[in-house]
Amino acid sequence: MAAGPHDQHELSDPDSDVRHMHDSKVQNPVLRWIDQRMPVISMIQLEYGSFPTPRNFNYFWNFGALAMVTLVIMIATGVVLSMQYAANTHLAFDSVERIMRDVNYGWLLRYAHANGASMFFIVVYIHMWRSLYYGSYKSPRELLWMLGVVLFILMMATAFMGYVLPWGQMSFWGATVITNLFSALPVVGEHIVTWLWGGFSVDNPTLNRFFSLHFLLPFVIVGVTFLHVVALHITGSNNPLGIEPKTKKDTIPFHPYYTIKDSFGIVVYLVVFAILVFFMPNYLGHPDNYIPANPLVTPAHIVPEWYFLPFYAILRAVPNKLGGVVLMGGALLILFVLPWLDSSPVRSMRFRPIAKWLFLVWTVNFGVLMWVGGKPAEQPYILIAQICTAYYFAYFLVILPFLAKFERPLPLPESIARAVLTRKGGGPLPAGATAKPMEKA
Incomplete structure (x- = not known):
């Protein structure tokens, strides 16, 4: 449909652009000026402020936020560690020791990064367990679940390559054993192994490749995490009852209810993280990785990381x-x-x-x-x-x-609100009956 004279005037009038700016409700004048032109603040308010969420989340729903916090910790510590690390088979082990002994707070960065990998997997394993138990993979959240599986595989690849970087005995032999598995694939297996190694054995080219990929993949994880969150906000969250919200009474705004709940969970999580880093930094590691890599000495028992x-x-x-x-x-x-x-x-x-x-x-x-x-x-x-x-x-x-x-299956509750407010978990009430508050435990 062609534009009329009035429409053409509006399109050509430079002052008419103001009419198309976002109507921001931000009070601060500087932030409102930015938000009118790039409504990031309004989007955050919409998706993480007033976003309706089921009112019956339990603490298993904290672990998505904990995973994001851990990802930030891993990227921040990893970027700083990479400034001091030398991706060379003759220097890698000593550069890690130098980080531990000579770099200011290098020991803290290294222990936070190494134990952060274990904490990341603990959080994600619990997050996936919750999804399996409460059926969060079912329609309409299939793509959300599949993106989560992609994230899990990317995490495994990133963690494996990171485990090789200290270039200790378990790093070297773990890399040798795991990469050799691809040789079992018919036709292409040997070519994949040669490409991964960058030669005919685990050596300097292998370490360089693994370092580059270990640095890159966390940013790929960030991108897939963004898609994961988008899919979550399109379909909405599942909940412990596994039923969809039907009325406004079934939901509450994400803020302040779940921001407070997530904040409490994050504080508890960081306390546990700190205990691990400061009091048991090597508990989840393998002592053989404090021995420099030696291709001529095979460890008695080659094992990967616990996860x-x-x-x-x-x-x-x-x-x-x-x-x-x-x-x-x-x-x-x-x-x-x-x-x-x-x-x-x-x-x-x-x-x-x-x-x-x-x-x-x-x-x-x-x-x-x-x-x-x-x-x-x-x-x-x-x-x-x-x-x-x-x-x-x-x-x-x-x-x-x-x-x-x-x-x-057992009878499902009529609604989330009914399940929260009734005495026996939300089963259908007799005709004419009213909901009674739940008794205190």
Whole structure:
């Protein structure tokens, strides 16, 4: 449709641009001037201030914010550490020792970064456990879940490359063992290993490549995290009941209710983080990594960091190298299709009595895999790993699809508000009855 004379006048009039500026409600005149031209403040207020969220979040919903705080800590400490680190096989180990001994507060930066990796995985594992238990991967949040799995894989890649950088014994031999796994792939495997190494063994080109990728990938994680948050704000958050908000009574503004709750969680988290850094800085590390890398001396027991151990156990559960690699990769890739494997219309395990207990068995099973992954590759640990690996895959491929068809869930609450306000958790009330406040425990 062509513009009329009046419209053409408005488009050509330079003063008419003012009419199209954002109507900002910010009180500060300087910030309002900025917000009118680039409404970042209004967007934050909309998405993190007045954004409606279910009123029944528990503290498991804090761990998304804790993950973002940890990511900021890791990037900040990593950037400063990179200024003092030397990515050279002859200098790397000594440069880390120099950071620890001679750089002002270098010990604090190094310990915060090294333990931050462990804290990051603890937070993300709990975050993923919550999503599995409360069904946050189900429609309409499939893409949100899949982006979360992408973030988890990127974290694993970043952490593995970072573990190589100190160039201790476990760094060198861990890199040798893990990169060699790609050689099991037919046709392209040897080429991938050569590309990763930058030659024909783990050496200086390997360290340079890993350092560059370790520096780059956290910023890729930031980008995917942005998409993850966008997907969250499009679909809205799940909640412990697994039902969608129906009225305004079911929701509350994100601020101040959940900003206060998240702030409390962050303070508690930072206290735990500080205890680990100041009193147990090497508790989650391996003592062999304080020995300089030596290609001529193989450690008695090569193990990755603790957060890789469940998948390392799955890898070793199969005698065939290719089979182990396929199973280990499948243990991650199966998470992408989880929303379609579990077709039950009920999200939360609270209302799925059989699925809840089988999921708790899966949780224990995952912990056993973590324990077995740190043990020698011998009996009875191999047998235990094989049994746990079988249950890991059976849970996703057999149990969940079966239960989706045959399990009879408990009655769902009528609404989130009713569940919060009624005495017995929100079940349907008799006709004409009024909601009674919950009794104090």
